[in-house]
Amino acid sequence: MPVTDVQHDLDNLTLTITADFAAPVERIWQVYADPRQLEMVWGPPTYPATVVDHDLRPGGRVTYYMTGPEGDKHAGYWLVTAVDEPRSLSFDDGFADLDFNPRPELPVSRNVYTFTEHNGGTRATYVGNYESAEALQQVLDMGVVEGATLAINQIDAAVAS
Amino acid sequence: MGEESSDRADALFHALADRTRRDILRRVLAGEHSVSALAANYDMSFAAVQKHVAVLEKAGLLTKRRSGREQLASGDVAAVRSVASMLTELEQVWRGRIARIDRLITPDPDQED
Numbered sequence: 241m242p243v244t245d246v247q248h249d250l251d252n253l254t255l256t257i258t259a260d261f262a263a264p265v266e267r268i269w270q271v272y273a274d275p276r277q278l279e280m281v282w283g284p285p286t287y288p289a290t291v292v293d294h295d296l297r298p299g300g301r302v303t304y305y306m307t308g309p310e311g312d313k314h315a316g317y318w319l320v321t322a323v324d325e326p327r328s329l330s331f332d333d334g335f336a337d338l339d340f341n342p343r344p345e346l347p348v349s350r351n352v353y354t355f356t357e358h359n360g361g362t363r364a365t366y367v368g369n370y371e372s373a374e375a376l377q378q379v380l381d382m383g384v385v386e387g388a389t390l391a392i393n394q395i396d397a398a399v400a401s
Numbered sequence: 402m403g404e405e406s407s408d409r410a411d412a413l414f415h416a417l418a419d420r421t422r423r424d425i426l427r428r429v430l431a432g433e434h435s436v437s438a439l440a441a442n443y444d445m446s447f448a449a450v451q452k453h454v455a456v457l458e459k460a461g462l463l464t465k466r467r468s469g470r471e472q473l474a475s476g477d478v479a480a481v482r483s484v485a486s487m488l489t490e491l492e493q494v495w496r497g498r499i500a501r502i503d504r505l506i507t508p509d510p511d512q513e514d
Contacts, residue, residue: 242500242502242503248489255491255492255495257492259503261506262506263506268502268506272507276504280501281498281501281502281505294445307424308431309431312431316453366495368491368495376491382448401447
């Protein structure tokens with residue numbers, strides 16, 4: 241497992257995950273810069289993602305939807321706030337309607353992804369921050385089926401291994 | 402851990418220890434299903450599926466209601482997530498993404514996907 245560290249900051253409602261990948265920084269950047277690769281990693285197998293718009297420049301938007309097992313679609317968007325290719329990417333991640341209009345009544349998370357060279361590979365640091373516990377709760381409620389399904393799939397994987 | 406929560410953990414793990422029950426739970430988490438519609442998915446008797454549904458219900462993972470002659474089952478999302486805190490839940494989503502990136506960047510000619 242490439243994850244090397246996880247920090248839960250309950251006071252600031254921030255999740256920080258560090259992962260080491262056996263590939264150069266440019267290769268990890270590509271995963272985010274190429275919409276076809278991004279959609280392969282963004283959604284779990286049960287909720288595959290489809291990236292529609294992809295403008296990875298400050299002020300640009302990335303839009304996507306995820307398709308559930310019943311054909312249900314859930315749309316979201318990134319508003320890109322800062323880009324330092326290939327080292328870091330900052331964006332606000334929010335919910336959208338199926339025409340990709342942001343749903344302002346739903347919470348937005350602030351995300352900073354950083355990629356640095358480490359032992360010939362890449363150390364990736366993912367930081368996500370929520371405004372309030374209520375916002376975090378809401379995000380989880382929206383993605384709760386996905387989360388619960390993932391949890392069950394992990395049990396499946398554990399049983400199979 | 403008190404005896405009551407131990408009993409509850411036993412029921413939870415027992416319920417999730419069966420492949421068919423996990424599959425049923427996945428379906429009813431995505432939306433309400435009638436027990437007969439669920440039964441149609443498996444190569445087993447209606448009574449056997451009904452028994453699996455009852456185990457999930459006893460563990461508090463699923464709730465049932467009646468609608469006419471049908472029994473409708475839906476997954477109790479809150480019960481499934483009660484074991485984890487919110488950030489832990491989010492962590493799982495992120496870990497999933499990281500694992501997929503790792504697979505994507507690792508050349509493996511023997512495996513598709």
